[in-house]
Structures are given as C-alpha cells and as structure tokens.
Amino acid sequence: MVAVEAPAKVNLTLTVTGRRADGYHWIESLMQTVDLVDRVVLVRTPSEAGVRCVGNGVPVGDGNLACRAVRALQEAVPPPAGEWEGVTIRIRKRIPVAGGLAGGSANAAAALIGANALWGLGIGRKELARIGAQVGADVPFCLYGGTAVAQGIGDVLEPVPPAPPLAGVILNPGFPVSTARVYQLYDEWRLPLGEEGRARAMAEAVAAHDVRAVAQLLQNDLEAVTVRLHPEVAALRELVLSAGALGAVMCGSGPSVFGLAENPEHGEHLARRLAGRVPFAVACRFVSHGARITGFAQGPGGEGGTIVCADR
Numbered sequence: 001m002v003a004v005e006a007p008a009k010v011n012l013t014l015t016v017t018g019r020r021a022d023g024y025h026w027i028e029s030l031m032q033t034v035d036l037v038d039r040v041v042l043v044r045t046p047s048e049a050g051v052r053c054v055g056n057g058v059p060v061g062d063g064n065l066a067c068r069a070v071r072a073l074q075e076a077v078p079p080p081a082g083e084w085e086g087v088t089i090r091i092r093k094r095i096p097v098a099g100g101l102a103g104g105s106a107n108a109a110a111a112l113i114g115a116n117a118l119w120g121l122g123i124g125r126k127e128l129a130r131i132g133a134q135v136g137a138d139v140p141f142c143l144y145g146g147t148a149v150a151q152g153i154g155d156v157l158e159p160v161p162p163a164p165p166l167a168g169v170i171l172n173p174g175f176p177v178s179t180a181r182v183y184q185l186y187d188e189w190r191l192p193l194g195e196e197g198r199a200r201a202m203a204e205a206v207a208a209h210d211v212r213a214v215a216q217l218l219q220n221d222l223e224a225v226t227v228r229l230h231p232e233v234a235a236l237r238e239l240v241l242s243a244g245a246l247g248a249v250m251c252g253s254g255p256s257v258f259g260l261a262e263n264p265e266h267g268e269h270l271a272r273r274l275a276g277r278v279p280f281a282v283a284c285r286f287v288s289h290g291a292r293i294t295g296f297a298q299g300p301g302g303e304g305g306t307i308v309c310a311d312r
Ligand code: ATP
Pocket: 058, 059, 063, 064, 065, 066, 091, 096, 097, 098, 099, 100, 101, 102, 103, 104, 105, 107, 108, 136, 138, 177, 179, 180, 252, 253, 254
C-alpha cells in the first residue's frame, strides 16, 4: 500500500503564444505547486486484475487520469513478476474537479509515483514524466512541482530554484469549466497571441520573494474567455481584491481564482473572511515539491493494511 499526496498547481502567468494544427496551443506559463492536496492511495488487489479508481467526485475506470497513467506505465515497462497484479487507486479529492488547478494531472502524477514504489519498478522521474506526458500535458509538472517556467503545451519545463514560499487564497465558484472549450473559444473569438517573457519575469519576482512585483505580473490570457462565459469568475476576482489580496489571477482555464497574500497569516485571514461567501475558499502556500509519497506499508495490502503517514 502506498499513500501519495498530489498538490494542485496555480498559474501565476499564462500566455497563449501559438496555435497548433491539432488544436493544442503553445503556451508560456509560470507554474507553481501549492499545499492544496489530494490524497491518492494505491492498494494491491491481487484478486482483481486491472486498474480501478475510486474516490469522491472523480470518474471511475479509464475516465480517470490516475487509472490511465498506471495503464500507460504498464504498457511502457515489463511487469516485475511475469504479469501485472491488480491495483485499486483511492482518491480523496480536495482539489475542485475541472477547476483549472490540474487536479486530474496531479492524481495521475501521484499514481505514477505510487505504482513505481508499490511494484519496486525503480523508474526515474524523467522517464515517469515521459510516460505521464502521454496522459496529460500538466502531468510532468505535477511530478516535479515547485516553481517552473512551462513552455510547449505546458510540458517543457525549466525549474526555478526554491525560494521562501509565498502564500494566498484559492477560491472556486462551485462549477466546472472545460479546458478544451475555453481554448476552442480562444480561437473562435480570434483572441490575440501573446509574446514570451512574462513567465521569466515572474520567475525572477518569485525567486526574489518580491510580493509587489508578483502581484503586478499576475496575468492569464484565458481569463478573457472564461470570464465572458462565467461572469462569476470576474466577481470572485473583485471579491478577493476587495478583501485585501495584493493581486488576483484565474488558474489555468478556470474557474478557480488565486488571490495573492502578503504572507501566510494574511492568506489565512483572507480565507476566513471569504468562507461562507463563496463555495470554496482555502488559504494556500507555495510548496517546492510535486506529488510525493507520504506513507508506505509492505505486505499484501488490502483494506486491513496500515499506512504510516509522514505528515498530517
Ligand atoms: P485541465 O488539466 O484539463 O486543465 P483542470 O485542472 O481544469 O484540468 P481537472 O480537475 O484535472 O481540471 O479535471 C479535468 C477533467 O478530467 C474533468 O472532466 C474530470 O472529470 C476529469 N478527470 C479525470 N480524472 C480525474 C481525477 N483523478 N481528478 C479530477 N478530474 C479528473
């Protein structure tokens, strides 16, 4: 049995820099993992072959990115003991689904790390990232985590050295937004493509722990689409700014919004002020890691096994 935590990501900048013939877009983004996490537990289920996913509010079976990731892993490497044994992946969701926070990709990254450990495969992170990229463009980032300038379709990563963590609050209006639809409308509405450079400027501001510069540089090209579809997103932005956030930006394709705080205490204060006024408001801090193992139990696994958790 292996327990893995899967941190959400926020985009401090997101610039759409080009369009590909296959419908994907080139982007440049400063991505950051935060301490809003899902818990992913992999349990051996020798009686049932195959990969099974269960959890609150997530698709079961192959519709689940965690399932797909483990299947991709099984296709990429030979089974350690002749054939693959069954595995159940239990997901305890805290990250809002289809919220622009890469929750599904984070679960996929966690499942890859968990399966690698469960079966003692010894696969390096670079190879896991290559396998994960087949499942989703954000999976490589969710494996590494921390702060990174992302290019390509979000899968080409340049890490930024860890700095003292910044903090804020994440708000979600309680409904999902389809990433594919937002990019489709970005094209249909002929919204302009942007220049590269902002993510690097943001990386410098984060590395320097310059909260004012970070606040000024926050920007997301996809906001123009999502706000038009869902004016609630603009309202969330205004709400967090009027509560005292230094700046605010939509995460990914939305609808979640990140509000930047002066420090962790200010982030907690903002979350308390906004709780009850929006469906989801949690304080968050930047973290310098991606999906990581928090508990491991040897033996046959199953419901009776014990997981020793390294934190919380
Ligand atoms: P995207 O990577 O598309 O920008 P997002 O961060 O906006 O995603 P996710 O929470 O990753 O949102 O969900 C995107 C889609 O993936 C949803 O339609 C959801 O049903 C599906 N999905 C599959 N597996 C998972 C999972 N383990 N957790 C959350 N969503 C999942």
